[in-house]
Ligand SMILES: [Zn+2]
């Protein structure tokens with residue numbers, strides 16, 4: 001993880017005591033000649049932009065604290081700060097968050113499985129695209145951003161006539177889920193096999209199966225079908241034609257996160273919290289038309305921001321959660337047949353059909 005950096009490390013302040021270190025560094029005379037030269041370079045914005053490409057956003061902030069001039073060049077102007085963090089290198093935060101949440105099954109160690117979960121800035125073999133997070137602006141690679149289904153684990157085929165096995169994780173949910181490639185499902189499309197042990201991840205594709213260590217039976221689901229379902233009209237129940245539980249075990253994590261975005265509000269509170277200006281996200285009647293894809297894939301979101309957004313959905317203080325069996329709005333109003341609660345989508349602030 002430790003990379004060679006083009007900058008002196010000695011004065012790099014720890015994030016904790018940045019304020020005091022700032023003063024200390026500024027008044028230190030010892031390395032001032034080198035620092036002066038660096039400062040001179042930094043004030044040339046073109047060079048600063050170049051430098052930013054080789055630094056993480058955190059490195060960039062550390063650099064800004066080495067001198068008043070550096071601070072001015074990097075942080076004072078909001079526009080230039082955003083421009084620089086947009087160019088900075090992904091710092092593997094998402095990979096660290098993934099490894100904290102995802103739990104590999106016992107199968108992983110029983111069989112010669114391989115895992116691919118590497119930050120784009122650490123991966124020298126694959127070109128991983130990166131974009132600024134739509135929420136915080138920090139440059140984030142495709143492996144460090146949120147995906148609906150991370151296809152990260154692969155068990156190579158045993159014999160030429162067999163097919164490889166795939167598995168992975170739903171959002172940041174812990175259990176390792178089975179994933180079927182289109183070929184395993186009898187379709188023509190073939191997934192490339194790993195070259196030199198490096199498997200290309202097929203995030204958000206193929207068919208989702210139950211958790212590997214779960215005995216519960218449920219039908220596999222088309223991932224494309226799940227992530228493009230119009231959540232303003234339908235709930236993610238999964239395939240339950242044969243009388244299985246609702247939601248089916250395969251889609252439970254998706255059910256949880258999409259139900260969590262709904263709030264029941266009395267008509268008055270609904271009007272207050274719905275956002276009609278968000279018209280581009282709603283259909284002609286102001287109805288929600290969110291999909292998992294529009295929420296988590298079409299928006300490029302880092303995992304830190306994903307966790308924050310999830311938390312703020314959970315803590316939204318108005319109205320009542322759909323799962324709660326209550327007869328009052330949070331304002332005290334009683335829900336009646338004449339004053340039916342309306343369902344607000346916290347993602348688009350539009351109305352969910354019920
Ligand atoms: Zn990354």
Ligand SMILES: [Zn+2]
Pocket residue numbers: 133134135136137138301302303304305306
């Ligand atoms: Zn972010």
Ligand SMILES: [Zn+2]
Pocket residue numbers: 142147203
């Ligand atoms: Zn992707």
Ligand SMILES: [Zn+2]
Pocket residue numbers: 265266267268269270329330331332333
């Ligand atoms: Zn109310």
Ligand SMILES: [Zn+2]
Pocket residue numbers: 232288289290345346347348349350
């Ligand atoms: Zn919505």
Ligand SMILES: [Zn+2]
Pocket residue numbers: 269272273318319
């Ligand atoms: Zn309110």
